[in-house]
Amino acid sequence: MMKIAVVGANGKAGQWIVKEALRQGLDVTAVVRHANKSDAKSVLKKDLFALTKDNLAGFDAVVDAFGAWTPETLPQHSTSLKHLADILGGTDTRLVVVGGAGSLYTNREHTKQLIDAPDFPDAFKPLASAMGKALHELRKRKDVRWTYISPAADFRADGARTGAYLLGGEELTLNDRGESVVSYADYALALVDELVKGNHIGERISVVAK
Secondary structure, three states, X not given: OOEEEEEOOOOHHHHHHHHHHHHOOOEEEEEEOOOOOXXXXXXXEOOHHHOOHHHXXXXXXXXXXXXXXXXXXXXXXXXXXXXXXXXXXOOOOEEEEEOOOOOOEOOOOOOOEHHHOOOOOHHHHHHHHHHHHHHHHHOOOOOOEEEEEEOOOEEEOOOOOOOOEEEEOOEOOOOOOOOOEEEHHHHHHHHHHHHHHOXXXXXXXXXXXX
């Protein structure tokens, strides 16, 4: 049975990922700072920045579902990812990151990103920029078996689990209806499928509703 740890399991994405992983029969440990809100029965109550190599030893994969939203905590997207990468560096344990959509490319030359679009909401630019910086730094790591998974532009917390999705790469992908949208539930499904199959080591992939 595959053994995974979900860091940030109390968050919206984290809770869906735990739920989907359990549905698929994985052995799931929730890593949380406060009382566990997820469906996981195994819990490690510890701050992400206090995690050690020993804490994460023995897991087949670690899911980074960490989130930070305030101006003073946005830099933690980089520092938290670096901390997890440092812990897992040189091991066989995969690091699968819940990423952002703002860094998805909108042209084939990969010179323009979604965050650069004129209609990209100003309110989301600081978060998108912080997450994009963290991805840029992660790409430099050759000692970590990482996969970064970006959601569609419209990431819906209350969307249904349809059980179907399209997997994209570095570029913003639209479905047959011309939409870039995905529910947290279908995103979690795609992420857990990637955990099980392990096809995209050292790559950024993306998910959109079918």
